[in-house]
Amino acid sequence: xxxxxxxxxxxxxxxxxSGGHLARHAFATALTVIVMGLALALPLALDMLVNxxxxxxxxxxxxxxxxxxLKNQVSEQTAKQLQQTLSGHAxxxxxxxxxxxxALEEFRAQSGFGAALDALTDNxxxxxxxxxxxxxxxxxxxxETLRRAIEAWPEVDSVQLDRDWLVRFNAILELMxxxxxxxxxxxxxxxxxxxxxxxxxxxxxxxxEIEVTQLVGGSRAFVRRPFLYTGVLYGxxxxxxxxxxVAAARIALAPxxxxxxxxxGQKFVxxxxxxxxxxxxxxxGMVLGWLGAALASAREIARSGPGNG
Amino acid sequence: MIRFERVSKRYPNGREALSDLSFEITxxxxxxxxxxxxxxxxxxLKLIALLERPTRGILVVNGENTGKLPLRRVHLFRRxxxxxMQDHRLLMDRPVFDxxxxxxxxxxxxxxxxxxxxxxxxxxxxxLGKERLLPLELSxxxxxxxxxxxxxxxxxxxLVADEPTGNLDATLAxxxxxxxxxxxxxGVTVVVATHDQHLVEASGRRQIVLEDGRLTAGRAA
Numbered sequence: 001x002x003x004x005x006x007x008x009x010x011x012x013x014x015x016x017x018s019g020g021h022l023a024r025h026a027f028a029t030a031l032t033v034i035v036m037g038l039a040l041a042l043p044l045a046l047d048m049l050v051n052x053x054x055x056x057x058x059x060x061x062x063x064x065x066x067x068x069x070l071k072n073q074v075s076e077q078t079a080k081q082l083q084q085t086l087s088g089h090a091x092x093x094x095x096x097x098x099x100x101x102x103a104l105e106e107f108r109a110q111s112g113f114g115a116a117l118d119a120l121t122d123n124x125x126x127x128x129x130x131x132x133x134x135x136x137x138x139x140x141x142x143x144e145t146l147r148r149a150i151e152a153w154p155e156v157d158s159v160q161l162d163r164d165w166l167v168r169f170n171a172i173l174e175l176m177x178x179x180x181x182x183x184x185x186x187x188x189x190x191x192x193x194x195x196x197x198x199x200x201x202x203x204x205x206x207x208x209e210i211e212v213t214q215l216v217g218g219s220r221a222f223v224r225r226p227f228l229y230t231g232v233l234y235g236x237x238x239x240x241x242x243x244x245x246v247a248a249a250r251i252a253l254a255p256x257x258x259x260x261x262x263x264x265g266q267k268f269v270x271x272x273x274x275x276x277x278x279x280x281x282x283x284x285g286m287v288l289g290w291l292g293a294a295l296a297s298a299r300e301i302a303r304s305g306p307g308n309g
Numbered sequence: 310m311i312r313f314e315r316v317s318k319r320y321p322n323g324r325e326a327l328s329d330l331s332f333e334i335t336x337x338x339x340x341x342x343x344x345x346x347x348x349x350x351x352x353x354l355k356l357i358a359l360l361e362r363p364t365r366g367i368l369v370v371n372g373e374n375t376g377k378l379p380l381r382r383v384h385l386f387r388r389x390x391x392x393x394m395q396d397h398r399l400l401m402d403r404p405v406f407d408x409x410x411x412x413x414x415x416x417x418x419x420x421x422x423x424x425x426x427x428x429x430x431x432x433x434x435x436x437l438g439k440e441r442l443l444p445l446e447l448s449x450x451x452x453x454x455x456x457x458x459x460x461x462x463x464x465x466x467x468l469v470a471d472e473p474t475g476n477l478d479a480t481l482a483x484x485x486x487x488x489x490x491x492x493x494x495x496g497v498t499v500v501v502a503t504h505d506q507h508l509v510e511a512s513g514r515r516q517i518v519l520e521d522g523r524l525t526a527g528r529a530a
Contacts, residue, residue: 211398212398212411216387216392216412216415216463217415219384
């Protein structure tokens with residue numbers, strides 16, 4: 001019965017009437033979309049923060065070291081061979097050999113026990129291989145695998161992995177990520193409530209129009225349609241506002257972030273939201289707006305429509 | 310077309326507006342519903358337009374038992390009925406054209422067809438050329454005629470009017486009744502509730518007289 005062009009016309013009519021309504025009530029619209037925009041901007045900004053922290057700590061992975069202590073009887077010659085073999089191992093970026101002699105020299109220079117050390121006939125220190133893992137193989141699980149592989153070598157006495165801080169740090173990141181998720185869910189509920197309340201007031205202010213429309217045979221779906229479009233438009237505008245807020249915050253924070261990075265001798269650029277995140281933001285805004293409008297109109301229009309007696 | 314079989318209507322406040330009411334209006338008839346205020350005229354029209362449902366009894370309108378029609382089909386039922394209210398219920402922020410077009414907009418009517426039929430309806434009530442005016446720019450009589458144009462634009466088989474001349478002087482009231490008569494001449498069943506006895510007598514049409522929600526006279530076989 002309904003041709004495609006008529007379908008388009010009907011929805012076009014609803015969309016235009018919603019858009020026109022928003023424009024005529026610019027102040028009320030502005031208040032609603034600003035609240036919604038702030039609610040959407042907060043999780044987006046937190047997400048951006050977490051991602052930047054994670055990105056920045058990617059550089060720290062080469063600060064993770066594995067110290068391989070060789071057995072005392074292993075000669076410097078063998079240690080050099082092991083260094084070569086280990087350098088070619090998967091997941092290893094570089095291997096530095098600290099010979100027993102070097103280590104002793106260093107210890108003598110730094111500890112102040114020079115005279116006491118002279119009394120020793122043998123060097124008690126072992127040869128040590130300092131391994132730097134490749135940045136793309138620096139996850140706790142990968143490091144653990146590497147540690148076990150090295151430990152199995154007969155020349156190796158023990159392997160020490162400086163990873164505790166990394167585990168803790170990743171745990172903190174994970175905690176933050178979840179906090180962002182919970183915040184997002186709570187604020188999404190807030191967005192639905194704000195849209196729902198605004199649409200509810202709009203429905204009440206247009207009660208006469210709704211009644212007449214139903215009187216002349218307008219279906220409930222027809223009456224609800226413009227309000228649903230209004231909700232989606234609110235969500236779309238709110239998403240744009242949220243994007244604007246986060247972009248402005250990023251610009252405002254960029255100098256401080258650079259200063260901080262420079263203090264650590266690192267190059268660091270504060271990354272903005274990715275295209276994927278923006279897509280999710282826009283989609284979330286529209287879906288939440290629609291949901292709020294659907295809830296409010298299901299409630300309000302069922303009550304106000306004639307024919308319920 | 311319309312058959313009341315022992316219909317009663319009791320409102321939630323406990324008032325019984327209609328008691329054991331039975332009458333029939335055949336297709337193509339024009340009938341006046343008369344009686345004092347509060348006699349139940351508006352209740353009869355509300356039941357016919359399915360703005361209310363009978364508490365007891367059976368009411369068949371246009372082949373549909375209104376007591377049993379599912380809520381989701383009420384809007385389809387109403388598309389076959391033109392409704393004129395005393396206070397005309399126009400949307401004051403929309404021009405005449407949009408008001409009259411509303412019953413067509415809610416259906417899948419093309420813009421071209423809407424344009425043609427709205428002009429035809431306005432022509433019938435003598436308001437062609439006033440499409441772009443707002444209701445407030447019209448006289449009271451003209452506003453009521455816009456309401457009538459809206460009721461007939463979808464060519465309903467049944468036209469119900471609740472005190473359509475209530476706010477009009479005698480001359481305008483006569484004109485409006487003349488309009489209803491012309492729609493009836495082309496086959497539309499017309500039911501008009503009014504307390505204006507002069508107009509009813511002048512028309513010579515059948516009347517159904519209500520008193521305290523019961524019939525008192527005017528029963529047709």
